Structure formats: structure tokens, C-alpha cells
Amino acid sequence: MLPVARAVVDVLSGRTGGPAALATVIGRSGSAPQVVGARLLLREDGVQVGTVGGGAIEEQVLDACRACLRDGSPRVVKAHLVRDLGMCCGGAMEVFVEYLAPEARLVLVGAGHVAQAVAPVAAGVGFRVVVVDDREDLLEHPAFAGAERHARDVDELELAVPDLGERDYVVILTRDHARDERALAHLVRRPHRYLGMIGSVRKVHAIVARVLRREQELGRPRPDLSRVRAPVGIALGGRTPAEIAISIVAELLADRHGGTGAAMNVVPQALARLGAAASTGVEGREGDARDDR
Template identity: 40%
Template sequence: MIEELERVYEAALEAIRRGEPAAVATVIEARGSTPREAGAKMLVYADGRTVGTVGGGPPEAWVIEEARAALVEGQPRVLQYQPVGQEGRAIDACGENMRFLIEVLLPRPTLLIIGAGHIGQAVAELGAFLGYRIAVLDERAEMVTPERFPQADVLLAGPLDEQLRNFPLTEQTYAALVTPHHSRDEKALAVLAEQPVAYVGLIGSRRRTQATFKRARAMGVPDEFLARVHTPIGLDIGAETPREIALSIVAEVLAVQRGKPPGRMERQ
């Protein structure tokens, strides 16, 4: 059992590091003939994958279902397994005397900074100060280093679309595209459009943004998604320097996170 617990704990820590939501299901009471004793644990991911077991069979399938629901709500819950006849669940005599605790592991909101230039550095610095989990992505490996981004939790280098497809993008992800050139931003937008990210902001003038959106549409990115992209990114505070621009960006992200979307900047 110790080895299994180690696997569950290690997987839980790795999920937190990746910024991936997960839930820990623990047997808190096991009376009579039950498949697992109190203390047994199982990690459940949002997509239903698991690490460990709380006994298998109908009780475990039900716990997985409840754990996924708890992740959606973001709230823990205590469960009593009920046999058939009570809410119609399948009977399993070995599991009807079991109670479970579901603990939800929601990561810190992730500020995903796409573009590792001066503005990206300033956004990372301010975002980390406010408690965001910082992830930085750039195609230029020499730009994405611990020396340039000491606050970053995750550093990614390579083609934007490939890296984004391998990065957990959730409802807790806030993506800021601050690349120096828009030549590949449409590839990033195409990936982000397929995921439930909370926020997407794009730096640039009206002309550059329109060109990026045109290429994105050609790749099949829907207009409904493009209409939700905050561009020009950030609040209109008259920002000029990289740190001032970073302040306007992070302030907009925070406003969206708190459910108070501000007015957008006027395009130039």
C-alpha cells in the first residue's frame, strides 16, 4: 500500500506542477467485507484517468464520476456508496459499507506568456508578484532561460502550436500573446481556440491584428473565438514602457479573473 500511496502523491504533485486539475479520493470508512481499507487513495484527473485504486468495480466507477463532478464545482465532498435501490446504483455487496472523501486540487491560475521579449519579462515579473503560476513560451530557445525568467514555473521553447498542444490549457489559463512579430500567432490562436482558456490577449496595432486574424480564419479559427480575443491587449492607461504595458496587461487579466471585464483599449 505504501508504494501505491507514493505513486498517488507523486502524480498529485506532478499535476500541481503542470497546472492540471485533479482530485484525490480517499476511503475514510470501510466496514465489513470491503475491497480496500480506510486510507486507500486514488488520483482522478478531469478526463477520467486515474492513478491508484479505491477498490474497483461499481463503487470505484461511481467515485470517479463524483470526483470529476467535484472538479467542475471546485468543491470537496464526502460520499457514502449506496447499493441498488437507493438512487438506482449498481449493487456491489463488497462496497456498500464504504465512505469516501474527495479533495479537489485546483492549481494556481496560470499566466501563459507567449513571447519572451522585454514585455514578456515584465509581465512574468508582475504576474509572479500577484501569485500567478508563470509559464513562458517562445520559439527562440535562447530567450527562454531561467536567467531571463527567474520567476517562471514553466519554460517552453519551440514551435508555438506544438508546445501549446502539449501544455495543459484549462479554465484557469490566461494567455497573453506578446510576440515581437505576428507571423506565427495564428498557429497559437488555432490551438487556444480549441481549449477552454479563460482569457486570450493579443498585442499589436489594428493592422497587424487584422492580418493575424485573416490568417487565423484561413486555418479554420472561428469568428466567435476571435471576437473574444482582447486586442489590443491590456487596459488603456497610457502605457509606454514595458513595465507599464505589463501593468495594463496583468490588470486586464485580473479583471477578467474576478468577473469584472473592463472596457477595451481603442485601436490605433
């Protein structure tokens, strides 16, 4: 079981770079080849760790693991080993297959007050936090105790995070506009899922214009800005570092889960339905029926 446990940790920490499917024997009867609790892990790259018994049952479980990797949905494999699979064992097995994905990585470029507020909130909702700043004293702040820290300036981002990928979230929070601009100009050319930059509307307009003009002057095609969010965060109205942090992490969560960030309030619709029911007398008739019972 230890190799499977280590493989699970490697997947969740992002060390293997992609998702995996984990199969666990949750039921057995008769002469089944494995005990309850036996596990098999199949990584996205095809690497398998562990076993649920081999033979036809394992091949069926591997098929379920491949399907799980395609759609991200859990499933249960149930099979009588003789009747369903033609195996010589006389028992039956039930195997639960679940999807495992690496923790999303959040790279904070800058370690100032807002980054210090963002880091613990992001870590609390499952982001693996990386902080990059050339000010080593700020990297020692307690807010970054559980984070990966790199003492690098924005011109050294490729050295600080050489493996930036399509699943990564990045937020630019440096101490001045010039650094924000250099960071944005570099990061729009690198893989990312989400790239945010703090600042006023005026600042964002100016920086984006300068970045695009410089790219044009260099004879390069316009970079893809479709995943750039600036000013970063959802419009909650707060201005303190803690309030800004909540706004930023809320937007990260909306992106991760496919949410819109809109309020979920349905009270106006409920009142409208009640008003319609009252005008037609439906509510009264329902009340009479309850009284009759």
C-alpha cells in the same frame, strides 16, 4: 500512496491534460476496509489510481468523483457499510472528494522587459509559464528561472508549443510589430482560451485588418477573434513594465475566475442606503432600541 501522489502531480502539472477528482478517507469506525488517509484519484479520461476499499463503498465514491468532475464542486460521502451498502464489513466510512485542475499554462511570446515583469507575477498566482523567444540571452533572465523556455522565433511557434490547447493562455509581447503580426496570424488558427497582444490602439487596428485581409486573400474563413484581447490588459493607467504586467495578469485572472475587472467599491451604495435610512428615521429608531437595551 506513492502512485496516487505521482498521479496528483501529473494532473496539477498538466501532464495528463485534464482535471481529476481526488477522494480521501477522512473518517472510519469499526471494521472499515481502508484507513484514514487512503486515497483514490479518478481522471477525466476514466483512469483510476488508488483505492478507498473496493466494493460498494468504492463504487459510491466513484459516483461522487464523476459528479465532482462534472460540476467542479467538492462533496463528502458518508456511509454505514452494512446498513447503507449491504457490505459484510461492520463499520462506517467518511470520504472527502475534491476537484483537481491542471495549473493554467501561460505562453509568453517574447522575452523582453514586459515579459520579464509578467512571468513572476503570473507564476505567483498559479500560472505555469512558458516563454518563447529566439534571443537565448534573454531566456536566461532570472525572471524566467522557473519557466519553461524555448529558443524559437515566432515562425517556429508550432515547434515550440506543439500541444497548445483550449485551456491555454497566450500573450504576444515580441520586440517588433512584424513579429507580433506573424504571431497573431498563426495563433488565431490554433486552440487557446485567451490570446492577448500588446500594443497601441492604432497598432492593433492595423494588425487585425492585415491579418483578416490576408486570410480573405488566401480564401480562408474569417478566424474566431472572440477570445483575442488587444491591447492586452485592464485599463489601470500604468506605463512601466511592472505596471503593465499587473494590468495583464489582472485580465488573466478575471478571465480565469469569471470576473469583470470592475472596481468592487460599494461605498456609494452604502452612503445612499444610510441617507435613505436617515430620511425615514429608521437609523434613529434603531439607535433608540439599542439605548433601551
